[in-house]
Amino acid sequence: MFDSRHVRVFDEVVRTGSFAAAARNLGYTQPAISQQMKALERSVGTPLFVRVGRGLRLTEAGEVLARHAAGILGTIAAAQRQMTAITQLKSGRIRVCAFPSASATLIPPAVASIKIRHPGIRIELLDAEPPDSVEALRRGDCDITLAFTYGASGEQLEADDLYKISLLDDPLMVLLPRGHPQARRRSVELAQLAEERWIAGCLRCRSHFIESCASAGFEPHIDFTTDDNLAVQSLVAAGTGIAVMPSMVQLFFRHPQVISRPVFPADSRTVTAYTLSGHQRIPVTRLMMEALQVAAHDLVPS
Structure with missing residues (x-):
């Protein structure tokens, strides 16, 4: 396995034809370029360049890597762009599982508020009653589930693998x-x-x-x-x-x-939003949990 930074330097060396030219274009020193190429050769287990006079020639392994380098860097750049879009909430998907009355009351205002601020977010809604909805969360069929409990029955949904936010009584x-x-x-x-x-x-x-x-x-x-x-x-x-x-x-x-x-x-039931522990730090999951809290605050049962 090799470091993508080394592949980027390798691609520049191949493109410019020398360590010195690559160093100038990338803002590195020539010894730094040389060290990175040695590290890349150690990681692949074979030389990538041989010196011919004052120039460089690719070895057979170097030619193989040169053919793939642009594709590798392009794939990494595309992945970085997509991850940045998700992190900045310009795109992404959130799947919410809810029982019918929550789908009709809490979900619409939460979805509307998100679509106004982040139109690139795609939201999917699934229908299920608890405890089936919580099991759907654990199976990975959804990212957030809305469930309700009565009194002591809430203890049945207390678990280390779940993060919860109480929405309303x-x-x-x-x-x-x-x-x-x-x-x-x-x-x-x-x-x-x-x-x-x-x-x-x-x-x-x-x-x-x-x-x-x-x-x-x-x-x-x-x-x-x-x-x-x-x-x-x-x-x-x-x-x-x-x-x-x-x-x-x-x-x-x-x-x-x-x-x-x-x-x-x-008497009353408690309505709660659940996600898997740690998933509340995922930007789109955090966004939906916050939107559900606002929707619950604005919902005044008659």
């Missing part, structure tokens, strides 16, 4: 059809809904909901389960049951026939 709301007796209250106690028919959401939300009902002293009658947040609201509006849903969901769609009230005692 998303309060849980009870969804009721208009005209429901509890709709007149400012908040709704879960225990007072023990006899209701329920519509449950994704697996993680459903598990937390069942645990909350158990703490309130009852087992919920779950008639429907669906991951489709729009379907949940439509089912509630149709009078088929009631539901508990994070507030973020109603920021991008609020069914006109559905009333939402805070759960009592107050």
Whole structure:
């Protein structure tokens, strides 16, 4: 393996025909050029030049390197230009994996702010619920993942290989059809809904909901389960049951026939952005994490 700096000097020597001319063009001393060529010859294990009178002639190995030197230097220069563009955020790619309500609320303003300042950045969005989204991060399928946790379940995502930024606490709301007796209250106690028919959401939300009902002293009658947040609201509006849903969901769609009230005692989920430890120093990853923080700050759940 040889040093690219030596190849650059070698190319200049070949182009100019002498160590002295190469030294003048590169701003080196002639002994420095000579030392670099000796180092290059040691690294390749064979002489590259032989002296013929006062001039230089390439050996067979030198001719091979001379044919490839321009290509080697061109490839290195292209790589340097591309890496500089990435470092300066003139180009690059970031892949973000998020659950649906985050994709609809946090991602759009974050992406918009980045595209205004750095139009060369390419952003890809993947959809997944936690913990699958965190495993996608570990597999290398994405660079950042947005996930949510309930209470102690956050400990499941605590690991040395992950760097995290907490974005917001998303309060849980009870969804009721208009005209429901509890709709007149400012908040709704879960225990007072023990006899209701329920519509449950994704697996993680459903598990937390069942645990909350158990703490309130009852087992919920779950008639429907669906991951489709729009379907949940439509089912509630149709009078088929009631539901508990994070507030973020109603920021991008609020069914006109559905009333939402805070759960009592107050409950919420924590929304967090994760990347692999050390990756937060990658410029485009840091940029997206910062944009998500700003978007979360500006997002005020109703």
